[in-house]
Amino acid sequence: MRITIIGYGMAGARLADNLRGSGASITVIGAEKHPAYNRILLSNVVAGSMTPDDVLLHSPDWPRDNGIDLRLGVAAAEILPAEHRVVLTDGSTVDYDALVLATGSTPWIPPTDGLIEDGVLAPGVVAFRDLDDCRQIVNQAKDFGPVAVLGGGLLGLEAARGLAGRGCAVTVVHPVGHLMERQLDPAGGHVLARVLGAKGIEFRLGQLATKYLPGKGLLLDDGSVVAAGLVVVSAGARPSTELAEAAGLAVDRGVIIDDLLATSAPDVYAIGDCATHPGTVSGLVQPAWEQAAVLARRLTGEDIRYTGTPVVTRLKTRDVDLAAMGEVHVEPHDRDAEVVRLEDPSRGRYTKLVLRDDRVTGAIVLGAPDVAAAVTQLHDRGTPAPADRMALLLGRAMPAGETTDPGTLPASALICRCNTVDKGRLVGAWHAGARSFDALVSTTLAGTGCGGCRDSVCALSRWLAEQDPVTEPEKLGCNAT
């Protein structure tokens, strides 16, 4: 079986990995000159915590080690579905039994005057999309000049955080009134802006950039100017569908695929950002990888379907913990859903749960890492949420509610686990005459295992002594550590 994959990005590389050892003859066509890299980690490169080499998905030996025909630096020019053939930009052709489109997406450049010059981005303007963009951003950020980021979505904010961490003065210009409006409600977006603001990022929300002023920055629609030597554009992406459209495949926003990941042409499939599957948000890696896994199994003969991926958005910056999933825009007083919210903007915390029939159907969790982990698993698995919603939202902030006062412990409270000695036995031993720490220890063996309860035995013996005026405290012998 000859399988040809057009695109050597996150989706295409993953599919090729998943097909290793299947016996299929695999051809991968990658327009960029270097091995596939992990786009998710690009914000680490911008932040300076990883090098471009760190984010490569494959070593240069990968095609040889795995018997894969990898064509780098050449693109597909035309698909001939009837002939089961692909024509490449160098004029060569590849015949296939199955063709997979994994062409990804291309950055959308907003219609701000001057961003594009002679059909390409003007000097001082970089789209935050691929590894070369990252190299350019890192290079230009070296002089710590001010940077403007166009777009307050997930990637724009990750880039802004990375650049701020490098010491640049960063301003995010976002046309909507709050950040990450697809994943956050207004209240959540505002708390996020406050958290990021404390890290030195400035925001111009609800404002349009009308003109790029090279060397100066961006002119906004209120007439003000955001000073910037570098403009990073991160305003969204569009599925790359030109090849598919030219070949006559059905395309909506992306190439339309069904639960078999098949397009409208026979033996042509599509996965990742270039594809549109009903019920799946595109533009994220999780669906792309799950599609790759399912398609690999389908192409090797398994009858399996792809039914969508529940998407959880995580902001991948080290010091801001944000998770958003499902339906987040439900109003607190919605009649059909249960909405629970906890807002603590000055401490950078905002959590919102949307539940239906006891299941978490949407959530925003900002500034509460342990809560995010628990809520995400409830959302992914569809298991019923705990009855105490507030405890779920509080996570570790919940008071433990445990007492260590020996007087208030019940008699059954285990003091020494190693020797199964409870408070009752220690009290009994005391009244039977073991009226010192050492006597309590040698009578009950409490404290003779790991030694961890010796302080508790000590405290208990003090408490017993206080109630027992006959005892002389100095004879307790209780100076154990």
Add this chain to the structure above:
Amino acid sequence: MPVDARVEVDTHCPYCALQCGMVVRDERAEATVAPREFPTNRGGLCQKGWTSASLLNAPGRLTTPLLREHRGAPLRPVGWTEALDYVALRLHELRDRLGPDAVGVFGGGGLTNEKAYLLGKFARVALGTSKIDYNGRFCMSSAAAAGIKAFGIDRGLPFPVADLAAADAILLVGANVAETMPPFMRHVRPAADKGGLIVVDPRRTATAEAASLHLQPAPGTDLALALGMLHAVVADGHVDHQYIAERTTGFDEVWRIAAAWWPQRVERITGVPAADQRAAVALLARARNAYVLTARGTEQHASGVATVSAWINLCLSLGLCGRAGSGFGCLTGQGNGQGGREHGQKADQLPGYRKIDDPAARSHVAGVWGIDAAELPGPGPSAYELLDSLGTANGPKALLVFGSNIVVSAPRAGHIADRLDSLELLVTSDFVLSETAAVADVVFPVTQWAEESGTMTNLEGRILLRGKAITPPVGVRSDLDVLHGLAVRLGQPAERFPVDPETAFAELGRASAGGPADYAGVSYDRLRAGEALHWPVPTADHPGTPRLFLDRFAHPGGLARFQAVDHVGPAEPPDPEFPLHATTGRVLQHYQSGAQTRRVPALMNASPEAFVEVHPDTAQRFDVQDGQWALVESRRGTVRARVRCVTTIRPDTVFLPFHFPGAQRANLLTNPALEPTSRMPEFKVCAVRLGAA
């Protein structure tokens, strides 16, 4: 013995691999024990240790061999000669009829080195069978295989346990030491006091309570967690590049895999917050001295070797292994779990931790045994595969069991009990009528711990002498006597199977000479003199090797090897029919199958029956009540256990201890999906449902 005679013997506890130092006093015909200062326990003992003397007078102590002529007949007391003659005759007959592989042998990690050694020799030489394995396969095998892959040698702790006290940070993975080896907590408390104890466990155990950071992953997702933490090591700039360059190979390939496991992705699979993964890594990276220690929780999986490899990868990336004051180790479980895996009761091994398929190893050992190397059988099936094949067309028709209670401790225990039923002959050697002895055709009553001498190798690879402290009951003989008696009847020269432990040990030393676990320089005299001897000890004047790998790892070239491993997840994930994870483990009062501890009244009072830990939300969801009996059901069986509602467990998980017999056997549930390399069954996670009893 005169009434006032008082004999006090330095020995070690009969239970776990910590082998706490204790003294046994044979006082007025009643033995007592007391702790003594020893590096592993530093004067401490847990309740099991304190009450261990009552094992010596355990109710139901066997003092005469038992035999039944046919299935269904009751076991009746017989003399030693009759029992030995009977077994030898049956073995002879089976071997003549079906060949040497018609007889299988099953050993245990609690046996002394001498017994483990002679059991392996007995199987290969007297029986000529390849079918020998032991319960250590259910215990240490994944860590052992991962250790060999990474370092070239497997020694549980390649450093003395006392070194841990100087650590700033310790990562304990799947280890509930506060219950399984309580005095061990003394070694980790200094790190805990400095805020550096990190515990990975699906339950907030007593150990996790003592930790400054508790990571609580879903069962079966530890490998993903280790990958996420390795990712954080790189992303947060903690990689020890110089160490990786000078002392390791294979990092790049490992990073390509870990690169795909950023902490937020790992959080979604494990439930461990990304921030906690990073915090744990930061604690390890910033510590001057740090250790990563694994135990059964992370090892007893169908991907156990890969999982341990992933923890080793983490440790290597931080530059911790092979340095004084830092390192990787695995906490051996059974009393002689370490020595038990070194001297030839394992299906693929010969004494000295040699491989049975290595021609040089075969000729060396055959030379010591006085046979032709060609007579030695090859590798046999692993423990579960051996048990699963019993009574089948190609499987053994007879099984000899030493030091193991497989009816309770094997995975998918109901099926294994059926396999034992299908045998023509089951022989056990035990000091009480364990659940396995109870279904045997012949039971040999043997000495235990304080009634015999023998060596044990503890969790740090230190060889210990457990001296005979009291006289065994009349009628009881040692396992070495049993092997000797059978071997002679099977036509072996008498001197080939010594009954004196010291003689056996000297021979073990010669057989191990030149192997990875080299005991050649160890003698009872050196041990009696109190020398601290960690193997290898190649010569009589060699001081032993407390710390391995300081100069080089044991691979050719001396480099440690990163292992490219990826997360796969549990073999049986929960589904709508069986929606919960079940995980199994131990409680403080019991040891392994409970064959010993369930006979100690104080321990039974404290922990009398099987329970199932359930989160209150889960109890409500499945309509079971705290304190009531419930049925826990998997695809393989149903267990009866009392519900214990606790908020310390994940709502998607239930926990059962595996010490109890009959309908309370947790192993009726467990999944025998096997690790590809170590052949370890997946004890630690299977899918179950819960309902009222």
